[in-house]
Amino acid sequence: MEIQRRGLVAAIGSSAAVGLAGCAALAGDTGDNENSPEISGETLTLTTTTSTYDTGLLDELNAPFEDRYGVTVDTVAQGTGAALETARNGDSDVVMVHARSLEDEFMDEGYGVNRRDLMFNDFVLVGPPDDPGGISGETDIETALTEISEAESEFVSRGDNSGTHTKELELWDTAGLTVEAFGEWYIDGGGGMGEILNQASMQDAYTLSDRGTFIDMQSEINLDIHVQGPVEGGPEPLMNPYGIVAVNPAVHDHVEYDLAMAYIGYITSIEGQEIIEEYTSEGEQLFFAEALSEEPNFQQYVPEGWESSNSDE
Incomplete structure (x- = not known):
């Protein structure tokens, strides 16, 4: 991850970085409220994932923005699916999620x-220290999940259409496994990441977690990382980008x-x-910045599959 750090430092030192930030002029003013650009609105409603909220990151991010513009950021923590649905209903102004x-x-x-693009960390497969499924150190996530299913070791799923749940279902599918056919060992937890980690710890079960929430809670739970994500050299499918x-x-x-837009710029x-x-x-660092880069990824603005689906037009 030092490559990512060097990229950020280099971007910060370049004049191009300000342009890459998007609306950076709004965020670049470090003066007090009176000298900041005027914007309309007093309260920004942000729907976001439980991981950004539970880790405390948003407290650090939102305070300078609120102070600068004299506004309030009303943060609503939900799974990604629920956060996007709230926005669809017009009950949110901006959404921070992690399921592309x-x-x-x-x-x-x-x-x-x-x-x-905002930031990233990765997913990790965690479970009881005694590792009943025998997956510890596995470098292929599909193989690890297959071994869990064959051993019928308990696994707690988010089950809430969150970004983590979406990723989990993708991984089972890639492994050629159908969750609808699983037995009682597969548990629909239906809660936020912190709640699911607590449940998995109490039930000596495995679960998929974002690294940030796991690190933040690891002293309170009895779970170990058995399959690392790419932040620690693990499989690339466990990458966890936020937008x-x-x-x-x-x-x-x-x-x-x-x-x-002022918030996005900031x-x-x-x-x-x-x-x-x-x-x-x-x-330990919980999230890695991705909005600034020496080589900006302009594809981030284009929905996946857009070129192929519109190439015949």
Whole structure:
């Protein structure tokens, strides 16, 4: 991950970085409220995943934004699916989530605009220290899941259409396994990440977790990482990217679009990305900034599959 750190440092030192941030001029003013650009709106409603909320990252990110603009960020923590549904209903101004397929669907339907890559960490497969499924150290996530299913070791699923749940289902499917056919060993937890980690710990079960929430809770639970994600050299399918999307004011004209774009500009700016990079728990970095880069990924603005689906037009 030092490559990512060097990339961020280099971007911060370049004049191009400000342009990559998107609306960075709004976030770049470090003066007090009176000298900051004027924006309309007093309260920004942010729907986001439980991982960004439970880890405490948003407390660090939101405070400078609130102070600068004299506004309040009302954070609603939900699974990714629920967060996007809240936004579809017009009850959110901006969404921070981590399931690109669901984000693309949200954008394709016209509910979201101006999506930005924000940050990433990874998923880890955790379970009881005695490892009843015998998967510890496995470098192939599909093999590890197959071994869990063959041993019928208890596994607690988020079961809530969250980004983590979406990734878990993708991994079972890639392994050629159908969760509908699983027995009682496969448990539908139906809760947030912290709740699921506690449940897995109490039941000596496996579960899929984002690294950030696991690190933040590891001193409170009796679970070990048995399959690492790519942050620690594990399989690439366990990568966990986060994006941020403004709700389309053309669909819901009451949303605080100016405020949403100011927030996106701030959180993807040099200042916001530094806060993400420097945020730690138990001495470990939880998230890795992705909005600033020496080689910007302009494909981030395009829904997956757009080129192929429109190539004949």
